[in-house]
Amino acid sequence: MNAGGEQALREQLESAGYIADEDLATTLWLAGELQRPLLLEGDAGVGKTALATALARAQGRRLVRLQCHEGLDLSQAAYEWNYGRQLLAIRLSETGAERLREADLFGRDYLLQRPLLQALLSEDPCVLLIDEVDRADEAFEAFLLEMLADHQITVPELGTLQARHVPLTVLTSNGTRELSDALRRRCLYHHLDYPTLAREMAIVKRTLPQTESALVEQAVAFVQRLRREDLDKVPGVAETLDWVRALHRLQFKALPEDPQGLMQTLGCLLKTRDDRFQIGPDRVRNLIEGRRSVGVAEKAAA
Amino acid sequence: MPVAPARAQPLEAIAGFAALLREHGLKVGVAEHQAMVQAALALPLSGGAAPGGPTSGPVWRESRISAAWRAVACHDLRDWRRWPDLFERYWYPERLKGTVKVSGQTRPSRDLREVVQQLQQSLDSGGAQPPRPGGAAADAALEDRPADGDDPGLRRAQGGASRTEALHDRSLSMWLPQDLAQLEHLAERIAARLRRRLTRRWHDDVHGRRLDLRRTLRASLRTGGVPVQPAWRTPRRERPRLFILVDVSRSMETHAQLFLRIARAFVQAAGARVFVFHTRLAEVTPLLQRDSAAVQEKVNAVTAGFGGGTRIATSLADFVGVHARAQLGRSARVWVLSDGFDADEPHRLAEQLLRVRGRGGRITWFHPNPARPASAAMQACDGLIERFIPLHRLRDLALAVPLLH
Numbered sequence: 278m279n280a281g282g283e284q285a286l287r288e289q290l291e292s293a294g295y296i297a298d299e300d301l302a303t304t305l306w307l308a309g310e311l312q313r314p315l316l317l318e319g320d321a322g323v324g325k326t327a328l329a330t331a332l333a334r335a336q337g338r339r340l341v342r343l344q345c346h347e348g349l350d351l352s353q354a355a356y357e358w359n360y361g362r363q364l365l366a367i368r369l370s371e372t373g374a375e376r377l378r379e380a381d382l383f384g385r386d387y388l389l390q391r392p393l394l395q396a397l398l399s400e401d402p403c404v405l406l407i408d409e410v411d412r413a414d415e416a417f418e419a420f421l422l423e424m425l426a427d428h429q430i431t432v433p434e435l436g437t438l439q440a441r442h443v444p445l446t447v448l449t450s451n452g453t454r455e456l457s458d459a460l461r462r463r464c465l466y467h468h469l470d471y472p473t474l475a476r477e478m479a480i481v482k483r484t485l486p487q488t489e490s491a492l493v494e495q496a497v498a499f500v501q502r503l504r505r506e507d508l509d510k511v512p513g514v515a516e517t518l519d520w521v522r523a524l525h526r527l528q529f530k531a532l533p534e535d536p537q538g539l540m541q542t543l544g545c546l547l548k549t550r551d552d553r554f555q556i557g558p559d560r561v562r563n564l565i566e567g568r569r570s571v572g573v574a575e576k577a578a579a
Numbered sequence: 580m581p582v583a584p585a586r587a588q589p590l591e592a593i594a595g596f597a598a599l600l601r602e603h604g605l606k607v608g609v610a611e612h613q614a615m616v617q618a619a620l621a622l623p624l625s626g627g628a629a630p631g632g633p634t635s636g637p638v639w640r641e642s643r644i645s646a647a648w649r650a651v652a653c654h655d656l657r658d659w660r661r662w663p664d665l666f667e668r669y670w671y672p673e674r675l676k677g678t679v680k681v682s683g684q685t686r687p688s689r690d691l692r693e694v695v696q697q698l699q700q701s702l703d704s705g706g707a708q709p710p711r712p713g714g715a716a717a718d719a720a721l722e723d724r725p726a727d728g729d730d731p732g733l734r735r736a737q738g739g740a741s742r743t744e745a746l747h748d749r750s751l752s753m754w755l756p757q758d759l760a761q762l763e764h765l766a767e768r769i770a771a772r773l774r775r776r777l778t779r780r781w782h783d784d785v786h787g788r789r790l791d792l793r794r795t796l797r798a799s800l801r802t803g804g805v806p807v808q809p810a811w812r813t814p815r816r817e818r819p820r821l822f823i824l825v826d827v828s829r830s831m832e833t834h835a836q837l838f839l840r841i842a843r844a845f846v847q848a849a850g851a852r853v854f855v856f857h858t859r860l861a862e863v864t865p866l867l868q869r870d871s872a873a874v875q876e877k878v879n880a881v882t883a884g885f886g887g888g889t890r891i892a893t894s895l896a897d898f899v900g901v902h903a904r905a906q907l908g909r910s911a912r913v914w915v916l917s918d919g920f921d922a923d924e925p926h927r928l929a930e931q932l933l934r935v936r937g938r939g940g941r942i943t944w945f946h947p948n949p950a951r952p953a954s955a956a957m958q959a960c961d962g963l964i965e966r967f968i969p970l971h972r973l974r975d976l977a978l979a980v981p982l983l984h
Contacts, residue, residue: 282623283643300646303622307647310621311614318656348783360802416785452656458606461654468659507869 282306286335295324295331296472296479304467305332314425314446316410316461319469322513325449328469329406332445339403341444343392345413351420355393355430363387383434393424394438402442410460411450418460425463472514474501480514481521488525495532495565496521502564503546506556512546520545536561589694589701593619596669597652603665604764605658611651618647619695641670641691657763759840765976766844772984773849775816776910787811819910821851822903822940826917828857828889834947834970838916841976843867854902856894858922862902888922891915891956895931899938909939916945916970919952928956932963943983945970 283299283306290297290305297305305328308315317325333340343354351357363382370377390398396405410418424430428440448464450456472480478497481488500517512520523542524532533539536558543561547553556564593615600607607615622643645666653659667674670691781789794810802808823842827835835855845851846867853864899907907913913935921928935942943966946952951967968979 299642300649303643303646304650307618307621307650311617313614315650360807364803458654462606462608462610465650466653466655466659467650468653468656 282310289335290328290331291483293331293335294483295328295335296476296483297328298476301328301467301469304465308465309445311465312428312443314448314464316448316450316456316464316466317469318450318452318466320471320511320513321451322515323469323471324514325469326406326408329404329408329447329449332447333404333406336402336404336445338445339399339401340406341392341396341399341403342406342408344408345410345417347412347414349413349417351417353391354417355391355420355424356432357389357391358383358434359387359389385435388432388435394430396444396446397424397428397430397438397440399441399444403444405444405446407446407448409451409453410448411452411454411456415457418457422459422463425460471504471511474498477501477514477517481517484518485521485525488521489530491531492524492529493521496524498567499532499564500546502567503556506560506564508547508552508555509549510547510552512548516546516548532565534565536565539565589697590616592694599669600652600665603661604760605652605661605665606654607652614651615648616698618651619644619698622647622695644691644695657760661760759844761973762841762976763844763848765973765980766841766848769976769980769983770818770845770849772980773818773821773912774984775818778815778817780815781812782815784811784813787813789813817910818849819912820906820908821845821849822898822907822911822913823851823853824860824894824898824913824915824917825853825855826857826889826891826915827855828920830889830918830920831947834916838945838947838970839863839867841970842916852903852906854894854898856889856891856898858888858890858893860894860897860902889917889920890923891917891919891921892923892927892931895928895935899931899934907935907938907940911935911938911940913940913942914945915942916947917952918947919944919954919957921954921956923956925955925959929959929963932960936963941965943968947971 283302286306286309287297287299287302290302304315307313317328319325329342330340332338345354366377366382366387388394392405396403407421410421425446428443429437431437471477474497477500478493481493481497482490485493497517500512500520504511520542523545527542539561540558543553543556547556594612597607597612597615645662648666649659649662653662781787781791783791783794789812791810791812795806795808798808798810799806823845825835825838825842827839831838839853839855842851842853846853846864851864852862853867854860854862903911932942942964944952944964945968947970949969949971951957951969966982968982969975970979
C-alpha cells in the first residue's frame with residue numbers, strides 16, 4: 278500500500294511546474310496503481326496536454342506523444358512495415374547467393390515503430406499521451422481498445438507484442454465528437470475545469486515568477502470575471518499566461534484604470550470576432566472594477 | 580423487524596452504491612464495480628498519509644475516496660457533474676438539506692470510513708475470501724438490502740409504483756430540473772436510433788467496395804510502384820437532418836419552456852436545428868448550443884417580442900422558404916412541438932406541410948395534451964403528418980423511442 282502516494286505525486290507535479298488539485302492527483306495516482314489509462318476532458322486551454330508533459334517530467338519518464346487527427350491510421354499510430362528496406366532485401370537476395378525467406382522479411386528488423394508501439398516496447402517506463410483522441414476516426418478508437426485494455430498490439434505477421442512496461446497512458450479529448458462507451462469504460466475519467474482563482478494565481482506565479490504580484494492578482498481576477506461572460510471561446514489558462522506575459526512585456530505593474538490601454542492586449546484572451554465586439558472598453562472597465570452585467574442591470578461583484 | 584439499525588457489510592454497501600449509480604444512468608458494470616473496490620483497497624487510510632499535515636483526517640480521506648470512485652464510475656461530463664450529489668445522497672444523506680425523509684423505516688447506517696477500513700482489514704488479515712464485486716456477492720447484497728428511502732427501484736418497486744415511475748408519470752408542466760438528466764439520456768437514445776442514410780459522398784474505408792485510385796497510386800510509391808496496399812472507399816452514411824419547431828405561443832406557455840429543453844437535448848445529441856415560432860419564426864440553435872446560464876435569458880429575449888395569436892402556417896412558410904431551404908431534403912425530419920391552434924386560414928397549414936413533404940421531409944407532430952390536436956387547421960392535415968405523438972409526460976417520450984427512427 279502506497280501511503281501518501283498521491284501527495285508525493287502532487288509534489289512531484291508541482292516541482293515539474295504543474296499545480297494539480299487533490300482530486301486530480303488522486304486520479305492520476307490511481308491510474309498508475311490500477312494500470313488504467315486516464316481520459317481527460319475539458320475545454321481547450323485548461324491544461325490537459327500540459328498535465329501529461331508535466332507528469333513525464335515529474336516522474337523522469339520519456340513522453341511518447343501521438344497527436345490524433347482525422348484519417349489517422351494504424352501505419353501512422355502503431356507500426357508500419359519498412360517497405361523500402363524489404364524491397365531492397367528482396368533485390369539483394371536476388372543478386373546474392375543467400376536465399377531469403379518470407380518470415381525474414383516480416384521480422385522486427387523491418388518493423389517501423391510508431392508512437393503506440395514505441396510506448397509499449399520502450400525499455401524504460403514512459404508516459405503515453407494520446408492527444409485529442411476525439412479527432413481520430415471511430416475505427417481508430419476501436420483499435421485503441423486492445424492497446425488500452427491489454428497493453429498489447431497484435432501485428433498479424435508477427436504475433437502479439439506485449440508491453441515491457443505498462444505505459445502511463447493519458448488520453449485527452451475536447452469533445453468535438455462523442456467517444457464510444459467502450460473506450461470510455463476502459464479509462465479512468467477526469468474532467469478538468471477552469472482553475473479556481475487561487476489555483477490560477479499559483480499557476481501564473483509559478484510560470485512567470487518575474488511578474489509583479491499585484492499584476493498577477495488583478496489580471497487573474499479579471500480573467501476569472503471574463504470567463505463568466507457569455508463568450509464564444511472562453512479563455513483558458515494558456516491564454517491567461519499569454520496575457521500576463523504580454524502585460525509584463527509592456528511594463529505594466531498593475532492593471533490600468535483606463536481600459537483603452539488594455540484593449541490592444543485583449544487579443545491574447547479573446548479569440549473570435551464576436552467576443553472582441555462584445556467586450557468593448559466599457560465592459561472592460563466594469564470587469565476591471567469587479568462589476569459584471571446581469572441582464573440590463575449592473576451590480577457589484579460579490 | 581430489526582430493532583437496531585444493521586451495519587451494512589462493506590461489499591454490500593458498495594454494491595448498493597453501485598446500484599444507486601446505475602439507477603441514475605451511470606454505466607457502472609462489473610468492471611467498474613471491481614475497480615471501485617480495488618481503489619478503496621489501494622487508497623491509504625487517513626492516518627497513514629501525510630502525518631500531521633493539514634490534509635490528514637477523515638474529511639481528507641473521504642474526498643480521496645470520492646475522487647477515486649468518481650474517476651472510475653464517471654464516463655462523461657454529465658456523470659461527472661452529477662457525482663457530488665449522488666455521493667452525498669448515498670453516503671451522507673444527513674447532509675442533504677430540505678429533502679423529504681421517510682419516517683418509520685430502518686436502514687443500515689453507512690459509514691464510508693468504516694466500510695473502507697473493514698475492506699482493508701479483510702485484506703490485511705489474509706483475506707479469507709477476496710472481494711468479488713459484481714458476482715454473487717454483489718447480487719446477494721442487492722437482494723438483502725432493506726427498503727431504503729434513498730434508492731429508487733429495488734425493493735420498493737415491488738409494493739407499487741416506484742419513484743422512477745412517479746417521475747415518468749408526472750405531467751411535463753410540472754417538470755423539475757432533475758428530469759433533465761433523464762431527458763438528455765432519452766434524447767441520446769433517440770438520436771442513436773435515427774436511421775443513417777446513404778449519401779453520394781465517399782470516404783476511406785478498408786472494407787470499402789470502390790478502389791480509391793489516387794490514394795492507391797500514391798501509396799504504391801513506397802513499394803516501388805507496385806500497388807501492394809490498395810485503398811478502398813465506401814459511401815458515407817449520414818444521420819438525417821433534424822429540425823425542431825417549438826411553439827412558444829401563449830396557449831403553450833406552460834409547456835414551451837420544457838419543450839425548449841427537449842429541443843436543446845436534441846441539439847446536443849443529434850445536432851438538430853431548433854426554431855421557435857409564434858406569430859413569426861426565429862432560429863435559436865446557436866443559443867442552445869452552449870451550456871451557458873444566459874441561454875434561457877436569450878431565448879426569452881428572442882421570444883419576448885411575440886404575443887397574441889399563433890401563426891403556424893406563416894411560420895412554416897418562413898421555415899420552408901427561407902431558413903431550411905437548402906437543407907430540407909429527403910433525409911430531413913421535421914418535428915413540430917405544438918398544440919395545433921393556428922390563427923392563419925385553416926387550409927394554409929396543409930399547404931405548407933405539403934411543401935415540406937414535397938421536399939422529402941417527414942413530419943412528426945408532438946402535442947402537449949393526451950388527445951390529438953383537433954383544430955380546424957389540423958383536421959385538414961390528415962395524411963401529411965406521419966405521426967402524432969403526445970408529449971404530456973416524460974414517459975411519452977420514452978414510449979416514442981421505437982417510433983422515432
